[in-house]
């Protein structure tokens with residue numbers, strides 16, 4: 001543990017009908033920690049992250065950040081909170097048709113408030129920030145390439161650069177390596193850890209399998225059926241703890257890097273994070289969505 005307590009999750013629960021996705025979760029998260037949340041498919045990992053950035057409203061409980069209640073924020077304050085929480089997704093969520101640099105600059109939209117024209121609204125200083133972020137992630141040479149010409153691992157690093165431009169207080173990463181081969185998965189986890197260590201940004205990272213959590217995280221939170229069943233340092237994760245998290249039948253899944261997240265059909269698209277307006281298409285907090293390639297209309 002390091003830093004002062006920054007994020008306090010108190011008795012947080014979320015039910016969908018009869019399913020309790022998050023069940024009475026309480027966690028104290030100090031500034032600058034890198035936390036891996038592990039658990040089987042359906043354990044509640046994604047729901048917990050969405051509750052933190054207020055893409056979902058809790059059924060019960062509270063979230064406090066730096067002493068302020070997050071669960072009751074409205075309007076501008078809610079938008080500011082969402083800008084403080086950068087999200088990183090399994091599927092990268094880049095705008096395929098735009099070049100890498102512009103994708104990274106999209107991270108600024110959260111800080112701009114309004115946004116109408118891509119070319120005009122970014123300052124030279126912002127462009128320099130974007131290039132520096134790409135350079136740090138070893139992607140400066142790809143800056144002018146279309147996003148969809150990059151490998152999955154490169155695309156996820158672009159998403160991390162975009163998150164950096166948002167100047168977040170927290171990075172919430174939902175299975176960031178589930179679609180990547182082991183080599184790219186390692187590079188992405190290293191990038192997250194570098195940002196965590198060098199910039200002191202708290203990272204909460206959902207991971208399906210525990211080997212990456214063990215290797216990269218200061219703290220592991222194990223979830224099962226919505227509840228926290230383990231919370232401690234990687235060294236404290238005994239076989240018994242693994243059993244409690246994954247169950248007897250699931251222990252092999254926990255070890256296998258080939259197991260990836262099963263996106264739940266039908267709801268994932270509606271409750272994603274957010275940004276502004278891209279050539280007339282809302283992609284901001286007001287739209288209740290983050291940039292989605294299929295919804296962006298580019299005027300020439």
Ligand SMILES: Nc1ncnc2c1ncn2[C@@H]1O[C@H](COP(=O)(O)OP(=O)(O)OP(=O)(O)O)[C@@H](O)[C@H]1O
Nearest residue numbers: 016019021040041042043044045046047261262267
């Ligand atoms: N919007 C929703 N409507 C109904 N049920 C939901 C919704 N979101 C999540 N659930 C249910 O809540 C439970 C937890 O889901 P969640 O997506 O948080 O799990 P997860 O740990 O992220 O799983 P995975 O590893 O597959 O991504 C599941 O039973 C899921 O079906």
Ligand SMILES: [Mg+2]
Nearest residue numbers: 045046047261
């Ligand atoms: Mg999930």
